[in-house]
Amino acid sequence: MYFIVVLGTAGSGKSYITAALADWMEDNELSVARVNLDPAAEWIPYTPDVDVRNYVDARDLMAKMGLGPNGALVAAVDMMVSHLESLVNEIRETEANYVILDTPGQMELFAFRSTGPVVLSSIIGGARSAGVFLVDPLFASRPSSLLSVLLLYTSVRVRVNMPLVPVLSKADIVSASAIQEIRRMLEEPPYFEDRLYQEGVEPGIVEVARSLTEAYAAGESMVELVEASAKTMAGIDAVYAALQQVLVGGEDYLTEEPSPRI
Ligand SMILES: Nc1nc2c(ncn2[C@@H]2O[C@H](COP(=O)(O)OP(=O)(O)OP(=O)(O)O)[C@@H](O)[C@H]2O)c(=O)[nH]1
Numbered sequence: 001m002y003f004i005v006v007l008g009t010a011g012s013g014k015s016y017i018t019a020a021l022a023d024w025m026e027d028n029e030l031s032v033a034r035v036n037l038d039p040a041a042e043w044i045p046y047t048p049d050v051d052v053r054n055y056v057d058a059r060d061l062m063a064k065m066g067l068g069p070n071g072a073l074v075a076a077v078d079m080m081v082s083h084l085e086s087l088v089n090e091i092r093e094t095e096a097n098y099v100i101l102d103t104p105g106q107m108e109l110f111a112f113r114s115t116g117p118v119v120l121s122s123i124i125g126g127a128r129s130a131g132v133f134l135v136d137p138l139f140a141s142r143p144s145s146l147l148s149v150l151l152l153y154t155s156v157r158v159r160v161n162m163p164l165v166p167v168l169s170k171a172d173i174v175s176a177s178a179i180q181e182i183r184r185m186l187e188e189p190p191y192f193e194d195r196l197y198q199e200g201v202e203p204g205i206v207e208v209a210r211s212l213t214e215a216y217a218a219g220e221s222m223v224e225l226v227e228a229s230a231k232t233m234a235g236i237d238a239v240y241a242a243l244q245q246v247l248v249g250g251e252d253y254l255t256e257e258p259s260p261r262i
Pocket residue numbers: 008009010011012013014015016017038103104105106169170171172173228229230231232
């Protein structure tokens with residue numbers, strides 16, 4: 001069983017890409033389970049095989065405990081910890097080769113609090129896992145917001161301790177030139193620095209940006225940015241290919257079933 005964890009800021013397209021990736025994989029004869037780990041989801045664009053809302057429902061908590069939406073979500077994820085055994089059993093019973101975990105949008109659960117990583121590591125155990133880190137095009141156009149995304153990516157990566165494939169989501173609403181600009185900022189550290197200075201970012205912070213982009217551009221820790229659209233399905237094959245690369249080093253013979261030709 002391989003685990004694919006879909007992470008990203010609120011509204012970045014996690015649930016839609018979960019649906020798109022699962023559909024694409026099934027069309028290519030791979031066995032997939034869709035797991036909703038968002039206790040606050042009202043509606044999701046796929047039918048989950050396992051749904052955390054059957055154990056904890058953040059909306060119920062809001063009413064019962066008089067909490068606001070964020071407090072309820074934090075409480076719900078804390079409460080998930082006491083249902084982990086049943087959740088893990090339910091996931092195992094799917095017997096799927098790939099399990100896609102759709103996570104809640106509040107990134108602080110994964111970037112700062114301990115419950116997010118604890119829930120993930122309990123579910124994943126010793127199995128191989130990789131994450132999809134969605135970059136919302138909304139946050140990638142300005143150099144300073146791209147830096148924030150990069151910092152968040154780094155923070156989440158440290159906490160969840162698994163390779164994360166960065167994916168620019170909703171690529172259908174981004175122009176080719178905007179995508180090119182984002183890539184250039186990520187791949188050419190001096191260019192990114194210039195753009196940050198132009199925006200008035202202070203030198204100390206630009207230095208942080210430089211060390212991050214240099215490390216990533218050197219290919220030591222970041223897989224190349226993949227652009228994808230859950231709406232048009234463009235690039236979903238590339239997301240799968242990047243995941244396969246980090247899960248099994250691109251060596252198809254190591255997977256439990258034949259990989260599709262892409
Ligand atoms: N144009 C376009 N819109 C998209 C795409 N994927 C998602 N969206 C839209 O973005 C919004 C958020 O998508 P979701 O998949 O619910 O995002 P999420 O990250 O799961 O959101 P939370 O779970 O609330 O954090 C929805 O209105 C979708 O219609 C895409 O590929 N293209």
